[in-house]
Amino acid sequence: MNENLKHRIKARILKALHLVALFIAMAIICVPGLWIVLNSFRPTVEIMAKPPVWIPSELNLDNYRAMFGAVGEGGVPVVQYFTNSLIISVTSTVIAILVGMAGGYAFARYRFKGKAGIFIGLMLTRAVPGVSLSLPLFIVMAKTGLIDTHVGLILVYVALNVPFTIWLIDGFFRQVPIELAEAAEIDGCTRWQAFWKVEFPVARAGIASAGIFAFLTSWNEYALASQLTRSTFSKTMPVGLRDFTSEFTINWGGMCALAVLMIIPALILTFIVQKHLIAGLTFGGVKG
Amino acid sequence: MAQVQLRSVVKKYGSLEVVHGIDLDIADNEFVVLVGPSGCGKSTTLRMIAGLEAISGGEIAIGERVVNDLPPRHRNISMVFQNYALYPHMTVRENLGFSLKIANRPQSEIDRAVEEAANILSLSDYMDRKPGALSGGQRQRVAMGRAIVRHPEVFLFDEPLSNLDAKLRTQMRTEIKKLHQKVQSTIVYVTHDQVEAMTLADRIVIMRDGHIEQVGTPLEVFENPVNTFVATFIGSPPMNLLPATITNGEVAIENGPSVALPSAFEGKVREGQAVILGFRADNLMPRGHSLPMEGQHAAFDMKVNLSEPLGTETLLFSSLAGREVQAKMLNPRPVSPGETLPFQLDLTRCHLFDAASEASLR
Numbered sequence: 001m002n003e004n005l006k007h008r009i010k011a012r013i014l015k016a017l018h019l020v021a022l023f024i025a026m027a028i029i030c031v032p033g034l035w036i037v038l039n040s041f042r043p044t045v046e047i048m049a050k051p052p053v054w055i056p057s058e059l060n061l062d063n064y065r066a067m068f069g070a071v072g073e074g075g076v077p078v079v080q081y082f083t084n085s086l087i088i089s090v091t092s093t094v095i096a097i098l099v100g101m102a103g104g105y106a107f108a109r110y111r112f113k114g115k116a117g118i119f120i121g122l123m124l125t126r127a128v129p130g131v132s133l134s135l136p137l138f139i140v141m142a143k144t145g146l147i148d149t150h151v152g153l154i155l156v157y158v159a160l161n162v163p164f165t166i167w168l169i170d171g172f173f174r175q176v177p178i179e180l181a182e183a184a185e186i187d188g189c190t191r192w193q194a195f196w197k198v199e200f201p202v203a204r205a206g207i208a209s210a211g212i213f214a215f216l217t218s219w220n221e222y223a224l225a226s227q228l229t230r231s232t233f234s235k236t237m238p239v240g241l242r243d244f245t246s247e248f249t250i251n252w253g254g255m256c257a258l259a260v261l262m263i264i265p266a267l268i269l270t271f272i273v274q275k276h277l278i279a280g281l282t283f284g285g286v287k288g
Numbered sequence: 289m290a291q292v293q294l295r296s297v298v299k300k301y302g303s304l305e306v307v308h309g310i311d312l313d314i315a316d317n318e319f320v321v322l323v324g325p326s327g328c329g330k331s332t333t334l335r336m337i338a339g340l341e342a343i344s345g346g347e348i349a350i351g352e353r354v355v356n357d358l359p360p361r362h363r364n365i366s367m368v369f370q371n372y373a374l375y376p377h378m379t380v381r382e383n384l385g386f387s388l389k390i391a392n393r394p395q396s397e398i399d400r401a402v403e404e405a406a407n408i409l410s411l412s413d414y415m416d417r418k419p420g421a422l423s424g425g426q427r428q429r430v431a432m433g434r435a436i437v438r439h440p441e442v443f444l445f446d447e448p449l450s451n452l453d454a455k456l457r458t459q460m461r462t463e464i465k466k467l468h469q470k471v472q473s474t475i476v477y478v479t480h481d482q483v484e485a486m487t488l489a490d491r492i493v494i495m496r497d498g499h500i501e502q503v504g505t506p507l508e509v510f511e512n513p514v515n516t517f518v519a520t521f522i523g524s525p526p527m528n529l530l531p532a533t534i535t536n537g538e539v540a541i542e543n544g545p546s547v548a549l550p551s552a553f554e555g556k557v558r559e560g561q562a563v564i565l566g567f568r569a570d571n572l573m574p575r576g577h578s579l580p581m582e583g584q585h586a587a588f589d590m591k592v593n594l595s596e597p598l599g600t601e602t603l604l605f606s607s608l609a610g611r612e613v614q615a616k617m618l619n620p621r622p623v624s625p626g627e628t629l630p631f632q633l634d635l636t637r638c639h640l641f642d643a644a645s646e647a648s649l650r
Contacts, residue, residue, distance in 0.1 A: 177371060177373065179369045179370075179371055179373035180373050180375060180376075182338075182340050182360075182367075182369070182373065183367070183369060183373040183374075183375075183434075184375075184386075185339075185340070185359065185360045185361060186338060186339075186340075186360045186361070186365065186366055186367045187361075187366070187386050187387035187390060187434070187438075188361045188387050188390040188391050188438075189361065189390055190359075190361065193390065197390075198375055201377045202375070202376055202377055204377075
């Protein structure tokens with residue numbers, strides 16, 4: 001057989017195997033999500049059936065209808081939870097990004113005393129397991145009266161996210177050549193204008209990705225929120241999932257329906273911001 | 289009027305002084321090139337003129353104004369950076385018009401100025417592209433366009449050609465020279481490439497270790513270097529330097545032949561003084577392949593170790609007194625390694641430097 005043909009066949013087989021392997025990996029990753037979506041549309045009998053039913057015999061919106069229905073008939077205050085989640089996540093993300101930008105810029109551009117120490121200190125806070133914070137946080141919040149408030153949870157999430165956003169944004173500002181700001185200053189900008197008109201737009205992709213991470217952390221966080229919230233006034237959606245458990249039963253269908261409502265905004269946000277995540281925005285401005 | 293004046297300008301980083309009180313007067317419309325090896329303080333000096341580095345002492349004036357503490361935006365200068373520093377998120381048009389937009393000029397004026405700059409630098413075809421979609425030479429031109437749009441009093445260039453390949457570099461060099469003739473303004477240009485310095489400058493400023501070694505027109509610094517550093521830095525190949533002693537009124541090359549004392553140095557050296565004899569490859573040529581040497585000259589034989597044919601001439605590497613010297617051969621013929629040729633040294637073009645201070649004895 002022709003040697004070239006042999007290599008061509010080999011390359012094609014490898015390519016096919018590659019695709020099959022990718023498909024299997026993706027399937028494993030996606031199955032739990034798909035299972036939740038599927039379960040939200042069918043009755044508990046079918047969800048709990050053994051062996052599992054993969055092809056549903058009947059799909060309906062009963063779980064959604066019940067969830068939005070009256071309390072006592074399986075209803076939960078979805079809209080209130082959703083609003084709480086949104087207020088807490090958006091506010092804490094905005095604050096974390098603003099602080100992250102200021103901090104990241106300072107670490108990337110300025111030299112000051114104890115810089116390395118402060119940076120390592122910030123990173124070390126990331127090494128503390130979140131759950132170990134729950135008791136001290138609970139005591140602090142209880143003493144300051146911030147239990148069961150939006151502000152309390154916002155503070156906690158800002159504290160959790162700031163080291164991470166600083167670290168990420170610092171990295172992106174480091175990639176923006178310092179000459180860009182200098183060129184802007186020579187072109188007539190003040191230091192402040194040079195930042196907002198040149199450095200910020202160039203680093204925008206990185207800041208957007210830091211924003212997504214911060215938002216998803218706050219949006220999905222369960223352990224601390226379950227300690228620090230009590231009532232519908234401040235419960236977030238992940239905590240709201242527990243409303244479907246009662247002493248002897250768990251309403252899996254309802255839980256899945258609420259989980260789907262949680263996933264949707266996160267998905268939409270990721271899609272919107274995705275176009276800002278295109279890498280390589282900083283290429284081309286400098287060097288030949 | 290936009291002359292630039294530096295008065296005892298000092299730059300310190302903490303306790304480390306990198307520029308040691310330099311004085312420099314740059315006339316209106318003059319093209320001045322700061323040249324020197326890396327770390328000589330030339331870029332720092334330029335950045336101090338630009339206002340990107342604070343000065344630690346002395347005084348800088350642009351026009352009649354002392355600008356020591358003014359931020360860059362109030363100095364009416366523009367600068368072309370080594371890595372171009374184009375704004376990657378803006379099109380070429382926006383890059384060119386950015387400074388005018390910041391100054392809140394009316395759109396019609398911005399359009400006109402951008403169009404004018406684009407025509408001067410033939411950028412009109414790329415106006416809506418982003419810098420990422422341009423070649424190195426095009427980016428270089430956009431960077432220059434951004435500088436000229438504002439009609440500043442002074443242009444500052446920080447090694448603008450060092451990222452280009454050799455051919456493009458020569459081409460852009462010519463364009464910069466033409467640009468200077470067109471826009472008539474003061475230019476301070478930093479480079480480490482002495483060829484760029486020679487070809488572009490009205491006056492060259494040669495710097496070393498934070499000091500100015502010599503200021504002069506390209507021919508002055510080439511013909512009359514004040515010390516051995518300038519002698520070897522300016523001109524290619526570098527000047528040949530041989531240690532020698534003044535003996536019996538002649539220049540006795542260490543372990544080599546003695547040559548007559550060049551008449552230009554009569555009365556300027558004393559018997560027994562240790563000196564350095566300097567001469568360029570252009571003034572050491574094999575007999576029959578040289579320029580006519582009618583004045584004072586010396587003759588001796590040398591073995592050729594290596595030859596580099598350059599077309600119109602051949603560069604010869606030989607040994608004289610145990611040191612490698614470079615010579616030139618006009619109307620070249622092939623030379624085989626090891627061949628011994630009779631050489632002539634034009635003494636009217638030779639230099640003598642003091643061995644201790646390395647300063648010219650002229």
